[in-house]
Amino acid sequence: MHYIRFLKVPRLIRIGRDQRTLTAKITITTDLGESFLATDVVVEALLEFPSGVPIPNAKQSRHTWAGKNGMRSIEVSIAVPRKHTGLLRMSVRAVERKYADVESLQDTFSPALPGGIVAVNSMPIDIDSSHTSEALAKRRFSTNLGSISIWEETGESIARHIWDAGLVLSSYISQLSPYLKTPSTTPKILPRLPNLETLLAKPNLNILELGAGCGIVGLTFAHSLPDISTITLTDLPEATEILDLNLSPANFTPKSASTTISHQVLDWSEPLPSNISSTKWDLVLVADCTYNPDVVPDLVKTLGRVRGGSRGVVVLLAMKVRHESEMVFFDLMGESSFEVIEKCKIPLPMVDDEEGQEIEIFVFGSGKR
Numbered sequence: 328m329h330y331i332r333f334l335k336v337p338r339l340i341r342i343g344r345d346q347r348t349l350t351a352k353i354t355i356t357t358d359l360g361e362s363f364l365a366t367d368v369v370v371e372a373l374l375e376f377p378s379g380v381p382i383p384n385a386k387q388s389r390h391t392w393a394g395k396n397g398m399r400s401i402e403v404s405i406a407v408p409r410k411h412t413g414l415l416r417m418s419v420r421a422v423e424r425k426y427a428d429v430e431s432l433q434d435t436f437s438p439a440l441p442g443g444i445v446a447v448n449s450m451p452i453d454i455d456s457s458h459t460s461e462a463l464a465k466r467r468f469s470t471n472l473g474s475i476s477i478w479e480e481t482g483e484s485i486a487r488h489i490w491d492a493g494l495v496l497s498s499y500i501s502q503l504s505p506y507l508k509t510p511s512t513t514p515k516i517l518p519r520l521p522n523l524e525t526l527l528a529k530p531n532l533n534i535l536e537l538g539a540g541c542g543i544v545g546l547t548f549a550h551s552l553p554d555i556s557t558i559t560l561t562d563l564p565e566a567t568e569i570l571d572l573n574l575s576p577a578n579f580t581p582k583s584a585s586t587t588i589s590h591q592v593l594d595w596s597e598p599l600p601s602n603i604s605s606t607k608w609d610l611v612l613v614a615d616c617t618y619n620p621d622v623v624p625d626l627v628k629t630l631g632r633v634r635g636g637s638r639g640v641v642v643l644l645a646m647k648v649r650h651e652s653e654m655v656f657f658d659l660m661g662e663s664s665f666e667v668i669e670k671c672k673i674p675l676p677m678v679d680d681e682e683g684q685e686i687e688i689f690v691f692g693s694g695k696r
């Protein structure tokens with residue numbers, strides 16, 4: 328999966344008395360930011376109202392990303408219609424549908440699409456003032472129930488942008504949710520995890536997410552499943568601000584009015600906060616948190632603490648295996664009496680030659696002593 332990112336947020340340039348242009352520097356990278364898109368694609372910049380409705384008379388501008396020549400960034404600019412006043416945003420996406428600008432959570436799974444390039448939207452910009460926008464960008468994904476919007480930071484902070492495993496797990500849950508009460512009709516495209524499906528069909532679930540980052544996984548669960556009682560997203564303090572924004576009522580409403588969604592700090596190297604240790608959790612979500620073997624022992628200890636004395640908790644883990652060293656997670660889980668009860672692999676759409684990448688999803692039970 329590749330992501331269009333703003334390296335520099337759009338800024339307004341005035342040419343003469345009434346000509347105005349919005350200009351931004353973008354790049355197209357993988358989630359880790361370690362490699363740039365190495366294929367040529369045409370991207371287009373568009374002007375929209377903050378709601379996503381196109382600005383009348385604004386002409387999109389097209390730019391060629393020369394990935395084969397090793398391009399690492401490109402400046403995109405677009406003229407603002409003369410009469411426009413007030414707020415607007417810049418949206419940048421791949422033009423060719425075959426690359427799927429990953430507008431919907433379904434796109435991440437589509438066998439018809441060779442690769443995914445995730446589109447990006449800027450913060451709303453008031454073009455009547457010279458105020459520059461904050462270093463934030465929004466990704467919007469449509470779902471079978473509406474849409475989900477996720478704010479990210481434009482920089483390279485690990486906690487504050489979307490990761491492939493989180494996106495694919497979100498896509499999986501979003502597509503599975505309509506079939507939970509009638510599993511016999513589940514589309515063939517979805518790999519089956521029957522124990523997980525049985526759990527998710529139960530009422531009054533208490534769900535905890537560890538290392539939630541921007542919150543895409545927890546938000547998708549609360550968006551897709553009607554029977555969640557409590558869902559608590561947790562991460563280090565550096566993720567608090569972006570989680571505040573993404574969980575704010577202005578940005579997100581759970582599917583069910585009876586679902587309580589919240590976030591709080593939970594550091595795996597610390598004892599559990601008392602409200603977490605006193606709750607009986609049915610499911611713990613962990614997406615793309617096993618890439619650093621140094622912190623994995625603390626992560627596994629935290630899972631053990633969350634389980635506490637009860638053996639009922641299920642852990643749902645999504646990962647993109649990047650190094651062999653990540654396998655230590657499975658050894659430690661085994662030593663802590665967690666066992667894999669089911670698993671599946673989902674191919675990751677890639678535009679480049681980096682075929683063969685996949686996201687692995689594991690369901691762990693609490694095992695026997």
Ligand SMILES: C[S@@+](CC[C@H](N)C(=O)[O-])C[C@H]1O[C@@H](n2cnc3c(N)ncnc32)[C@H](O)[C@@H]1O
Pocket residue numbers: 485486487488489490491492493494537538539540541542543544561562563566593594595596613614615616622625
């Ligand atoms: C690669 S990001 C994945 C974010 C999100 N789950 C997703 O899939 O988009 C890993 C997350 O683990 C969190 N993390 C790393 N060490 C942690 C620790 N000791 N305690 C709590 N969270 C931690 C990071 O802050 C980061 O948000």
